[in-house]
Amino acid sequence: MNGVVVFVPSPLLTITIENHGTQPDIHLHAGGQGVWQSRMLVTLGSQVTMCAVLGGETGHVLRPLLEAEGLTVRYVEGSGRNGSYVHDRRRDTREVVAEALAMPLARHELDQLYDMTLSASLDASAVILSGPAGDDTIPAGIYRRLAADLRATGRMVVVDLSGERLAAALQAGVDVLKVSDDELMADGRLTRSDTGAIIEAMYHLHEEGASRVVVSRAAEPALALDRGEVVEITVPRLQAADTHGAGDSFTAGVTVALTRGASFHDALRLGAAAGAVNVTRHGLGSGDVESILKVRDLVEIAPWPREHTGTRLSPQELARRAQGE
Structure with missing residues (x-):
């Protein structure tokens, strides 16, 4: 077994307007969380199978775009359309021109997608479950x-994942959960964003069913929990062209490393480097593999709290120390 399967219920068609000299430059790409994860997986040399539903005019356009990404695309013909957006980046910021969410998947489409994903996964080492574009797309x-x-x-x-999808996956148990502090705040799992509160939330997520938990914090160092140990992940601060897709690149890097037998700390280093390099580019979920590997060597992982000497602390003590930093 090798490779990674990515569950992508409904990829997006993305249309982005940029400047090219004095003329507008219009880019069409496949996008969405699972697509950006898949793109970074391929960049890092993984064999990737994407399982998705493609329908409507947007689905017809998406199919060749996805196949050009260097991955294997397995798809169900959808009766509705895939989602899409038009963003204007000519002023170096993203301005939303228009967005259309995907239509909810029909019952037989859900059944086919489920069976397809399960079958493909039996030939893979790992599976990434990514979210759809739209709350009503999939139960x-x-x-x-x-x-x-x-x-x-x-x-x-x-x-x-986040929200109801995260809660549902945790009921079954997952090997690695990647989530942002903003998502935890939106879900009501955090009422404040200090380190102590995040550590407490990580332990709760572990108790709910996540064996390992990684929480990204935008420009702040990410935190990870594994076997009762909390670590802080620090990367060189690179100049950002676009921060979108950094978390998805992080997830992809961690997954690739773990499928190759790396330790969790080494997986965190590769994930953090993939996310850091991604923000320097306009292409989401993209990066130069040589740059990623060089940045990986600069990633620092330190036990939390920093004066930790090997004695395992309780979640309450970790939180108390974090609040007093």
Whole structure:
């Protein structure tokens, strides 16, 4: 077994307007969380199979764009359309021109997508469950069922989810959870964003079913929990062209490393480097592999709290020390 399967219920068609000299430059790409994860997985040399639903005019346009990404695309013909957006970046910021969410998937489409994902996963080492573009696209319970069945067959399950989908996946248990502090705040799992509160939330997520937890914090060092140890991940601060897609690149880097037998700390280094390099580019989920590997060597991982000497501390003590920093 090798490679990674990415569950992408409904990819996006992205249309971005940029400047090219004095003329507008219009870019069409496949996008969305799972696509950006897949793109970085391919960049890092992983064999990737994407399982998705493609329908409508947007789906017809997406198909060749996805196949050009260097991954294997397995898809269900959808009766509705995929989502899409038009963003204007001619002023160096993203201005939303128009956005259209994907249509909800029909029951038979959900069944086909589920069976397709399960079948493809039996030939892979790991599966990333990514979220759809739109709350109504797919029922949250699909994530619980998929996570349970994938773990029952011995697959490593990585999720980058929030809200009801995260709660559903945790019911079945996951091997790695990647989430941002903003998402935890929006879900009500955080009422404040200080380090102590985040550490407490990480332990709660572990108790709910996540074996390992990674929380990204925008420009602040990410935090990770594994086997009762909390670590802080620090990367060189690079100049950002676009911060979108950094978290998805982080997830991809961690997953690639773990499928190759790396330690969790080494996986965190590769993930953090992939996310850091991604922000220097306009292409989401992209990066130069040589740059990523060089930045990886500069990533620092330190136990939390920093004076930690090997004695395992309780979640309450970790939180208390973090609040007093």
